Amino acid sequence: MAEIATAEPTRRDFLFIATGAVGAVGVAAVAWPFINQMNPDAQTIAAGAPVEVDLSPIAEGQIVKLFWRGKLIFVRHRTKKEIEEAEKVDVASLPDPQPDSARVKDGHAQWLVVYGNCTHLGCVPLGNQGAYDGWLCPCHGSVFDTSGRIRQGPAPTNLPIPPYAFLNDSKIRIG
Known part of the structure; x- marks a missing residue:
């Protein structure tokens, strides 16, 4: 069986x-x-996060440097004289024509926020220097005015503007 x-x-x-x-x-x-x-580690995640900047301690005429996403940012508190001179410029005479009003937020002309590297080779320009009291790149001689526009030298374009917004009259968020 x-x-x-x-x-x-x-x-x-x-x-x-x-x-x-x-x-x-x-x-x-x-x-x-x-x-x-x-x-990604926590530092990498935090580096891409928006940065809030308190504008109240920045004196008129002062430039503050900070980093966002690993890139240098200049926040400039412009004087009335600097604003008037930037607005009077004949835009057609600029190598990269752009009016001052297109480089600042409406109602906040005293604040200029730009990336802090020369558009020629990425050097860091010195603030409150040059023929226009804006920025001077000591490496190759590019001169930017108080609106971050290229005025002289080999830089092909104006200092770029990062994405930013005003949260209130004394605080901005970059990113």
Whole structure:
């Protein structure tokens, strides 16, 4: 007479299932650090976050330097004289024509926010210098006015404007 196979679980079946479960947990435990290390660290995440700047301690005529997303930003509190001179410029005479009003936010002409690297080779220009009391790039002689517009030298374009918005009259958010 032929033996009939039983479908009853045996101890061996339990061992196969238990070994498979322990193996899967072990593989996950070993793989987790490798997968987790691909996530950006907290400093990288924070570097891309918007930056809020309190404008109240910045004196008239002063330029403050800060970093956003690893890039240098200049925040300049312009004087009335600097604003008037920037507005009087014949835009057609500029290498990169742009009126002063297009470089500042409406109602906040006293505040200029620009990236702080020369558009020629990325040098850091010196503030309150040059023929127009704006910025002077000491490396190659590019001269920017108080509106961040290129006036002389090899720089091809004006200092770029980062994305920013006024939260109130004394605070901005960059980014």
